[in-house]
Amino acid sequence: MDNCIFCKIVRGEIPSYKIYEDDNILAFLDIAPVSPGHVLVVPKKHFKNMEEIDIEILQDLIAVVKKIGIKIKENVGASGYNICINNDSVAGQVVPHLHFHIIPRKEGDGLMPWPQKEYSEGEADEIAKKIKL
Numbered sequence: 001m002d003n004c005i006f007c008k009i010v011r012g013e014i015p016s017y018k019i020y021e022d023d024n025i026l027a028f029l030d031i032a033p034v035s036p037g038h039v040l041v042v043p044k045k046h047f048k049n050m051e052e053i054d055i056e057i058l059q060d061l062i063a064v065v066k067k068i069g070i071k072i073k074e075n076v077g078a079s080g081y082n083i084c085i086n087n088d089s090v091a092g093q094v095v096p097h098l099h100f101h102i103i104p105r106k107e108g109d110g111l112m113p114w115p116q117k118e119y120s121e122g123e124a125d126e127i128a129k130k131i132k133l
């Protein structure tokens, strides 16, 4: 994709702090980190979202995410990390080239997860039926 910023990073047209690279995958530092060591893991081929990506490449991606997570815990002083995909713009996806975020976490870092709500009577049953595989 000509105008995709991550495709440009993959092609080397925009610089990045590379963490990992193979034939299908590139991982690099997020330029505006939530915490130091925030990494993005992307397929080299342009897929917009989880619906588009080939399952084989997704499996390779998550294997790389796992390896980088280990490094982050060993060497960045993080005691955990969040793994996140913002899938589509309504979910916060700004760059429409599928990517995993790996966000190092430390005790007391103050980062808050999403607010949680409660189901109304019968709502959980209804929605579970709708998305059951």
Ligand code: AMP
Binding pocket: 005, 014, 016, 029, 030, 031, 032, 033, 040, 085, 086, 092, 093, 094, 095, 096
């Ligand atoms: P998302 O909102 O899930 O699409 O996340 C896009 C991420 O890409 C953001 O966290 C940005 O900080 C990051 N980002 C944008 N441009 C660059 C860049 N040139 N190099 C590294 N990260 C970038």
Ligand code: ZN
Binding pocket: 001, 004, 005, 006, 007, 008, 045, 046, 047, 096, 097
């Ligand atoms: Zn792209």
